[in-house]
Amino acid sequence: MLAMKYDIKVNNLRKEFQIYRKEAGLKGTIKGLFKREYSTVRAVNNVSFTIERGEFVGFIGPNGAGKTTTLKCLSGLLYPTSGNVSVLGYEPWERRREFLKRISLVMGQKNQLWWDLPAMDSFLMNKDIYEIDEDTFYKKVDDLIDLLGVGDVVNIPIRKLSLGQRMKCELLSSLLHSPQILFLDEPTIGLDVVMQKKLRTFFKDFNRRFETTVMLTSHYMDDVKELCKRVIIIDDGVIMYDGSISNLIRSHAKFKTISFVANKKIDRADLDGLGEVVKLDDLSGVLKVERDNVPIVSSKLLKSFNIEDLNIDEMGLDDVIREIFSKG
Numbered sequence: 001m002l003a004m005k006y007d008i009k010v011n012n013l014r015k016e017f018q019i020y021r022k023e024a025g026l027k028g029t030i031k032g033l034f035k036r037e038y039s040t041v042r043a044v045n046n047v048s049f050t051i052e053r054g055e056f057v058g059f060i061g062p063n064g065a066g067k068t069t070t071l072k073c074l075s076g077l078l079y080p081t082s083g084n085v086s087v088l089g090y091e092p093w094e095r096r097r098e099f100l101k102r103i104s105l106v107m108g109q110k111n112q113l114w115w116d117l118p119a120m121d122s123f124l125m126n127k128d129i130y131e132i133d134e135d136t137f138y139k140k141v142d143d144l145i146d147l148l149g150v151g152d153v154v155n156i157p158i159r160k161l162s163l164g165q166r167m168k169c170e171l172l173s174s175l176l177h178s179p180q181i182l183f184l185d186e187p188t189i190g191l192d193v194v195m196q197k198k199l200r201t202f203f204k205d206f207n208r209r210f211e212t213t214v215m216l217t218s219h220y221m222d223d224v225k226e227l228c229k230r231v232i233i234i235d236d237g238v239i240m241y242d243g244s245i246s247n248l249i250r251s252h253a254k255f256k257t258i259s260f261v262a263n264k265k266i267d268r269a270d271l272d273g274l275g276e277v278v279k280l281d282d283l284s285g286v287l288k289v290e291r292d293n294v295p296i297v298s299s300k301l302l303k304s305f306n307i308e309d310l311n312i313d314e315m316g317l318d319d320v321i322r323e324i325f326s327k328g
């Protein structure tokens with residue numbers, strides 16, 4: 001059989017929620033007992049995309065955009081209103097055993113381990129649930145303990161662990177059955193920058209080593225920049241962009257930054273009309289310049305000042321994303 005190219009195929013996925021509208025106050029409550037008024041929230045609105053085996057895709061968008069809802073539909077926790085979804089050839093919401101054994105959904109906001117028990121007890125339960133044989137299980141646990149650097153932490157009740165330690169245990173637990181597809185929903189939320197960096201390294205290695213297909217949502221653009229070549233941007237349930245990060249920046253960033261170092265002091269007035277002065281110290285400065293003006297501005301800088309060093313950079317992913325979302 002030919003290897004499947006796409007691990008995930010989503011076609012016109014839509015998910016609506018009926019929400020009950022209650023009028024304020026006691027009167028509203030009483031009224032609601034007799035006549036309930038509902039309204040529809042369209043959380044995911046005709047979304048389509050495909051993801052190949054081994055891809056690491058960033059799935060980003062502002063709060064309430066529909067990211068978690070989409071991931072829940074893909075992992076079989078929610079039944080879609082309409083559309084087709086195929087994950088590893090399965091319809092997720094059938095929640096077939098063979099399907100569940102090959103995927104994992106990690107939610108940074110939600111605790112999936114038993115609060116009062118050490119993580120190891122939860123791992124052992126997963127061993128049974130996922131029917132992992134004894135040898136494979138202990139090898140995998142050792143391997144992941146090493147990779148994540150958790151050691152003895154797995155023997156301490158979850159409620160006593162720090163957020164970072166707990167998150168690592170959550171991850172370990174979700175990876176025990178060696179899922180082919182990993183849905184990571186804000187896995188680094190609330191972690192300090194050092195821990196975020198560690199987890200990023202872990203995700204990167206994991207994806208390379210096992211050719212795991214990963215969809216990652218995160219509000220930290222560092223996660224996305226470092227891990228994903230491709231991003232899917234969703235806003236208000238609709239996909240606004242699907243493509244490489246570099247193309248996104250090229251097509252959306254109207255500005256570039258020019259950083260320069262001179263060997264004589266530059267006055268702010270000298271830079272009038274060249275662009276927005278982002279930073280200016282005695283000898284160095286940063287200008288934000290419209291893309292098309294970059295050649296002219298750089299040559300003006302070089303002509304007018306004693307420039308020792310000049311760098312032209314694209315705007316960062318953070319800036320671009322902020323710009324896109326603020327346009328609404």
Ligand SMILES: Nc1ncnc2c1ncn2[C@@H]1O[C@H](COP(=O)(O)OP(=O)(O)OP(=O)(O)O)[C@@H](O)[C@H]1O
Pocket residue numbers: 017018019041042043061062063064065066067068069070
């Ligand atoms: N069970 C539910 N019942 C009613 N509305 C829901 C339900 N789940 C989600 N929604 C609504 O659907 C929309 C999308 O929510 P979702 O959680 O998918 O957003 P998100 O992109 O994950 O946001 P965030 O970045 O804040 O996690 C929101 O308006 C949310 O209020």
Ligand SMILES: [Mg+2]
Pocket residue numbers: 067068069185
């Ligand atoms: Mg969410």
